[in-house]
Amino acid sequence: MTDFDDSRLDDPEALRAGDAVLRPLAEAGARLRREAANAEPALAGLGNEGRPRAVIAVGPEARLLRAVLEPSCPVPFVAWSNLGLPGWVGPLDVVIVLGGSGIKPFDCVHEALRRGSRVILTARPGTDLANRAESRLTTLLPSTTTDPLCRAIAALMALHALGLAPYVDPQAIADRMDAVAAECAHSRDIAANPAKMLALELADAQPLIWGGSVLAARASRRIAEAVRSASGRVALAADASELVPLLAETRPRDLFSDPFEDQGSDRRPSLVIVEDGLGDAAADEERDLLEKRARLADVRVSRLEHAADSELVRYATVLQKGRFAAAYLGIAMGRPPGS
Template identity: 30%
Template sequence: MPQLDEALVDDPHEVQRLDSRGHLRALATAGAQVREAAHLAAEAGIDRLEREERPRAVLVAALGGSAVVGEVLTVLAEAQSPVPVSQRAAGPLPAWVGPMDLVVAVSLSGRAPGPLGLAAEAGRRGAQLVTVGADESPLADVTARARGLHVPVPRGLVSSRTSLWSLLTPVLLASATLGVVDLPAPVLDELADRLDAQAEACRPSSECFVNPAKIAAQALVETVPVVLGDGPLMGVAAHRAVAGLARTARIPAMHGCLPDGASQVVATFGGPFTAAGGQGAGSLAAARGGRDIFADPFLDAPEEPPLGLLMLREGGSGIPPEQTSLAETVLQEAHDVGVRVQEITSGARHPAVRLAEVMALTDFLSTYAALGLGLDPSTNPHVANLRAAGHP
């Protein structure tokens, strides 16, 4: 069963040795990314959108690590937007997109074929176009020809996994200007401050017994992980978390969102990784959160990892009572059968800040999980092989 090595995540020299491209350091710049992206958006002329009519519909074109931009915009728009918001990774561009609609295309390099092709077709159809990506890139050229708005990202960014807020901030600002989401200026300042606070709490010099990301990583690495959001907002964070576990830490994980995901997740509580469904003393001891100290690794069967549940929750006032009640019921079921349960909660007032706070912590969690397993969070040879074969 895998275990997180505290000596690796608590030793700055080991962290630096393993983290070849500064993945951890890049995550810590999230708050600065928000502020710099807002500045770049202003320089690009985002205020000109105030003179534009609200679009009939919004389509976000993004793929890979950038796809979360569309997910965040969609869930934030649900509460306020009078127009529908959808997303797509690649073509063809839906037939309904025309001059009355807005297409937002996001690509860190400005070269991703899916968003680039969708943006080009949107321009040909006369749709309003807002793009975010590298300056002097094919995406920037497409936007210029369509007389759209291109917001450049800072130079030197190497991964969309660690540059989320450089990509997402201009999209949120453009959407707020057009009345698609509610994001007053003070909220963006609070969001950046919360990201700074998470970076401070999860800094490498903060040891395993006090660092919330290291604590969560240590517990999750030794389990078969399930990440569950207590509603649509935290469902986006749960999807982001399992993507990070897979891509950064090489840990396959299942994710869900309440209420729809409740039965699917609870069904696993009766399976082979819990006390309710496990067979044999090794499984039962693991499911109850302990190890059989008398087990002989040569004569007994290998110890099976227990099921682990990471519940991402919204705190504070304004949360529907039925959402809280269902989450508590799921947690009680998990405790009853020996599932290893962890909770991450944000009580921030604005949903964008709640989402940012939780996603920042899970980003650090997956990075420390990789480091604690002796893996480089920045690179993956198997993904590199895919790209070398021409697959994005």
């Protein structure tokens, strides 16, 4: 069953069926607090470490770390996506392994220790990966979750302790996650729930998602992944240069078309703008162009916005709003979680 039915968004039985998706989103703030508290003892000894030559991050959300650190990190930072490590990595460098699955994290840990690099690892204590990484060169940030955002924030806390990253306030991020969970709670009806409203706006659409700043663009890609997973539909997150031609090719709606005869036709695009207030003048121009093209093509424009607080608080806020909307889209389509 894949037809969108907005009555499911206020149907207790349908919402209970979606609990496996909604509950982890609602508990995101609590997970982050636990992760940060677990990491604190391990962070105490990092302040005595000298500045490394470079930092190499491996695993889920390595690119998020790069997006946060690029403007201010005093040493080169590499988000590495291949097996092994770059050939130049050695004893003067720090390798951050953000958990992950398969052989990749094991291979990177093995290579880093073989070369004498300092290793910072987020992993559940007692797992094969944590045991394999045991060494005087390893700092384990004990993790109780597979949530990649929580692990990334713990790693940013470690990098701050090394003097390589700005201060990260996990409590402030967790508080905003809690606020989003309350705002998007399943018990709130559609009119008072922004996530349900966005799901309604995407009911018959192919989402085109754009973020102007580096972090907003990162959030847009994660939201597109959530929409694809929840709905089974195509959802594209891309730069304005890729989205403008798609909007330009979209014809305005035909006011005289028969909606019942057109049910089998391709879904019209819908533009979702992720706005965190951190974009530059060029991003403002791109947003204005996208909105203009959308108006000309009679394409709906939706917004996910949060332009206050620190950059990571903004990132987590728009990301969680988008993920809640994706979850409600799947529920309204009657798709079982994980299908």
